[in-house]
Every structure is written in structure tokens, then in C-alpha cells.
Amino acid sequence: MAGNRTTKSRFRLDEEARAGFFFVSPFLLGFIVFTAGPLLASFYFSFTRYDVLNPPVWRGLENYRNMLQDERFSKTLYNSLYFTLLYVPTAIPFALGLALLLQARVRGVSFWRTAFYLPEITPAVAAGVLWLRILSAQNGLLNEALAVIGINGPAWTIDAQWVKPAIVMMKLWSVGWIVVIYFAALQQVPKDLYEAAIVDGANAWQRFWRITLPMISNVIFFTVIMLTIFSLNIFTEPMVMFPPQVFGGQMGPQDSALFYVLYLFDQAFRNFRMGYASALAWVLFVITLIIVTLQVRGSRRLVYTDSGQ
Amino acid sequence: MLSSQPVTQPLKPTTRTSTVGRTTNPVRYWLGRLLIYTALLFFALLFIVPFVWLVSNSLKTAEQAFDANWIPRPIMWSNYVRIFQEVPLLLMARNSVIVAVLGVLAVVLSSSMIAYGLARLRFPGAGLVFAAVLGTMMMPGAVTMIPGYLIWKKLNLVNTLYPLWLGNLFGSSFYIFMLRQFLLTLPQEIIDAGRVDGASYYRIYWQLMLPLIRPALLSVTIFEFQAKWNDFMGPLIYIQNPDLRTLPLGLQIFVQHLGYGQFRWELLFAASVLVTLPMVLLFAVAQKQFIEGIATTGIKG
Numbered sequence: 001m002a003g004n005r006t007t008k009s010r011f012r013l014d015e016e017a018r019a020g021f022f023f024v025s026p027f028l029l030g031f032i033v034f035t036a037g038p039l040l041a042s043f044y045f046s047f048t049r050y051d052v053l054n055p056p057v058w059r060g061l062e063n064y065r066n067m068l069q070d071e072r073f074s075k076t077l078y079n080s081l082y083f084t085l086l087y088v089p090t091a092i093p094f095a096l097g098l099a100l101l102l103q104a105r106v107r108g109v110s111f112w113r114t115a116f117y118l119p120e121i122t123p124a125v126a127a128g129v130l131w132l133r134i135l136s137a138q139n140g141l142l143n144e145a146l147a148v149i150g151i152n153g154p155a156w157t158i159d160a161q162w163v164k165p166a167i168v169m170m171k172l173w174s175v176g177w178i179v180v181i182y183f184a185a186l187q188q189v190p191k192d193l194y195e196a197a198i199v200d201g202a203n204a205w206q207r208f209w210r211i212t213l214p215m216i217s218n219v220i221f222f223t224v225i226m227l228t229i230f231s232l233n234i235f236t237e238p239m240v241m242f243p244p245q246v247f248g249g250q251m252g253p254q255d256s257a258l259f260y261v262l263y264l265f266d267q268a269f270r271n272f273r274m275g276y277a278s279a280l281a282w283v284l285f286v287i288t289l290i291i292v293t294l295q296v297r298g299s300r301r302l303v304y305t306d307s308g309q
Numbered sequence: 310m311l312s313s314q315p316v317t318q319p320l321k322p323t324t325r326t327s328t329v330g331r332t333t334n335p336v337r338y339w340l341g342r343l344l345i346y347t348a349l350l351f352f353a354l355l356f357i358v359p360f361v362w363l364v365s366n367s368l369k370t371a372e373q374a375f376d377a378n379w380i381p382r383p384i385m386w387s388n389y390v391r392i393f394q395e396v397p398l399l400l401m402a403r404n405s406v407i408v409a410v411l412g413v414l415a416v417v418l419s420s421s422m423i424a425y426g427l428a429r430l431r432f433p434g435a436g437l438v439f440a441a442v443l444g445t446m447m448m449p450g451a452v453t454m455i456p457g458y459l460i461w462k463k464l465n466l467v468n469t470l471y472p473l474w475l476g477n478l479f480g481s482s483f484y485i486f487m488l489r490q491f492l493l494t495l496p497q498e499i500i501d502a503g504r505v506d507g508a509s510y511y512r513i514y515w516q517l518m519l520p521l522i523r524p525a526l527l528s529v530t531i532f533e534f535q536a537k538w539n540d541f542m543g544p545l546i547y548i549q550n551p552d553l554r555t556l557p558l559g560l561q562i563f564v565q566h567l568g569y570g571q572f573r574w575e576l577l578f579a580a581s582v583l584v585t586l587p588m589v590l591l592f593a594v595a596q597k598q599f600i601e602g603i604a605t606t607g608i609k610g
Contacts, residue, residue, distance in 0.1 A: 016510060017430070017431065017433065020426045020430035020431065021432055023427075024438050026479050027419075027442065034457060034460070035448060038457055041456035042452055101349050101352070106346065110596070112349050117599070118357060121599075123539045123556070124539055126582075129577050129581045132564075132574075134359060139376055141362055144377065173359070180603045181604060184604030229449065239541070239561065240560075246569040264454075268458075278455055281451045284451055
């Protein structure tokens, strides 16, 4: 193929290259129209006041300055970071524990795995409805279960300080996909490493810390990043459980379920403050980049690679 | 840090062990087994019981919907008839199916084309295109949400089903990435043989490549179906016409009216069971593709 190219003019493409462009053309078109274009456009809008009906008006840094004074913005930032910091560090060990149970040479792996995975296939809207009932102060399943061990559970969906822990529990219920990823990663760990360690007398605890964890550390790292991004973008469940139409325009009691994207959505599509919402979107983009960068940096020391570093 | 030193080095020999690592002490072994199975059972129940409980609550009367009984008395099978009168579930299901089916067809066709171009064809700038695919994967949806909405508005397609699936014609970066990895593993001889026989690159894609990557296409199909079936934010942004509501959007609106408004939660529980059922059935027939797809790519629906 390469030979053809030199004989023709530089600007004529051979058949393979023409086919190549043809096949990737849908992506190129979509990239320009729905990714790169919107990225630049939202950056521009973030410096304007724009209500969709009238053309955008340039306002410089006004939107970004307003954020600093916006109490709902601080609230939403707090809520999202609170949720992420509580959820990611609990979900990862929980999912890993379940995957290790599956890995313990048990019978009926596919049955157990299906059980763990079932919540994950439940549509988020249905899960929201179900959890409203589970968390209910009135004979809710959670408080019934807590009563068995002598704990008088709070009103999870009414008491503002318990709303976020409640949502964390709800999301912990659907960690099935992480369990599946971890279980697959555990299968890849070479068996002879364990055998060698056993011969040398390593107990299960030592084998876990010295073999299992290092060998799947790259997968754990990947899930930490994915989960962080998901957590910062949580939207559907709170929107179903605490519709602002019911809570006087707020997201749940005292805006306790006002997560970042919910606020962004509220500003954009309920108040039609597209400029301010675009600025919010860019701040989220930058926050995400910062967090992920920090995680990548931190992981360099913790993630095991074959090179031995 | 965690494992730079060889694993075998600093550990002193302790208990007597058989060759494949099972401690020879039978009491300890069976105690361990018991512990593991108890834990598995506990967590399996933790994940399954809420479903049973949802079904149970969906069969209660409005007054009893929040009582503590596990077995409803009377059992209100009629809730499952009543919900169809209160909520246009069939209409919502029709909209959801249209969006999911068209979305799947569009994304399978486009993503496989793009992946084939990237994996098997040489053309100037291919590396840049692939970098753009990776970049799109990292992009948070919130950043492009508003201009995306304005584009559909300009096209006069807000309040139609098109914005919910038509964008799939441009491919989805996760699927492109996944299918590209899959296509890269195919031997070049297949393509060369096709070329020798005079097949065009287009025919090679359609008649040689597509059949060979069928398992991966099936995974894409399932993930995208699940994603579209569950999509809530899209319809929330683009659909105002009640006749065009999909199941998630319709259900959320009835949480406000039927639930918080009229305290008919038992009907919403019934609706939630019905909305979940198709996914459970899909999972039952395609469990392997779900699990393998997630295990190999880390994508979830």
C-alpha cells in the first residue's frame, strides 16, 4: 500500500486511506459538532448572561464572581464533595470484600455474582422509588433491620443530616459492577505466586497484602477514578427521591440532596441562566481534572507495575 | 511500594500445609468454609431481599403500603391493573423501546465502523483521531450539555425523541475503544485474503469483520440498551410533551403526583417492579455478555 502513495500526488489518497476517512467520518463529524464545538461554546457562554431567548451578553468574570457569593453553590459543592469522600472509600473495600468472597473457591459463583449484580440492572428511577420506601421512617426496611440490633434509626429522608449517608448506602447497594471487575482481575493473578507464598508459609493475610492487593492495584486505581467521576456527577436518584417540586424548589430537606449536576441543571433548565450554568460546568470540569490528577500522582507510588517501580 | 520486594522472601514457615494450600487441620478448614458461605448468604440476601420486599409492598392497599407486614392482607393484585389506568405505562414503554432500539442500532453501526477504521486501516491523522476518541471518553457530560441542548433547539427537534438517540449515529467513544481493542486481535491474514479476492475495504468490514466481532457487538447492544432504558437526564432535558415521556421520566413525574401528591405509593412500587422486569429478563438471557463485557472493559450501562 505504501508504495502506491509515493507514485501519486501528495494530496491524492490511496484506496485504504480514503476508506479509513470514510469509516471514521461519523466520529469526526460528531466530535466537531457535539464535543469540541460545545466545549468551546460553553466556555464562551460562561462569560456571558444568556437566557436562550435573547442573544448572550458578555459579562466578563461576573458568573465566576457570583459563584463565590452564591450560598447554594457552596452548599452543592459541599454536598458533592461530602458524598464523594464518603462513598468512594467505602464502596471500594466493600466491593473488594465481596469479590474476595467469590474468589475463595466457593460453589455456585455465578449464582452469588448474579445476586450481587442484580441491583445494578435496576433502573435508577425504580431504585430511587424502592429506596424511598427502604429509608422511610415509617416501617422502612433499614430501620426495621437496625431495630433488630437495638438501634433506633433516624428519619433518613426527612432529617437533613442523614440524607447524604442514606444516599451513600443506596449507592453501596449497587456496587455489583465493581465486584465483577474485581473478580475478573483476581482471576488474572497468577496462581503460582500464591503457591510459592504458601510453600514459604505466608498466611492468608500476608498473601492478601503482598500478592493480591499489589497485583490488582491498577484495577483498583481505575475504579477509584471511575467512581470519583460518577460520584461528582450523581443526578438521577436524588432527583427521583427529592423532586424540587415537592420540597418547595429545594432538593430535599434544606437542600441536603442538592448535588452539583442537579444545581447545574436547575440553573440551566429551570431558571434559564445558561451563562451561569456554563460557568458551573467549567468549574466542575476543572475540579474533576484536579482530583483525577491528584489521584494519578498519588497512585504512582501505590500502583504496582511490572517494571518493579 | 506495596510489593517491590519478592513475595517469597521475608515470611517464616508456620503451619503444616498440603501442596495446594489447604490447611490440613480439618476443623479450621470447615470453620473457614462455614464463615465464607455465611457471609455470602448474608450479602446475597442484602442485595435480593429489597426486591422481594418491593414486590410485597406493591401488593398492598394504599393504607397499608407503609405497614410492617411482609405478606400483604389482602393481596392487591389489582394494583397491577390499576397502575395502567393511572399511568400511561404502555405509551411510556413504547417511547422507551423506540429510543432504546434506534439508539442501539445507531451506536452499533457507527461505533463498529469507526473502530474498524481506527484499528485496521492506515490513513494520515489516524493517531489524532484516536486521541480525540480517548479525550471524549474523559469529557464530563455536564460541560457539553448546554450547547448540546441549544443545537437540538436550533434544529427544532426539542420535544421529539430524536435528541435521545440520533447522536448515537456519531459513535460512542467507550464502545469505539472497546471494539477497536477487539478488532486489533484479529489476524491480518483475514483482511489480506479478502483483498486478494478483490473485496473492497467496505465489503471486508461488512462481510468479514462484523461477523467476527459479534460477541463484542452483543455486549455493546446490551450496554446501550440498558443505558437508554435507564436514561433519565436526556428525557428530562428534551421532553415536555406528556405523550413522549419515556419510562424513567414518566415514573419520576408520577413520584411527584401519585406518591408525594396522592400517597398512592403502592402503585408506584408496582410500576417500579414492571420497569425493572425487562432488565431482569434481559439479564437472565444474556448474563454472560453482561458479566464479560464489564469484566473486560470496565464499562457499565
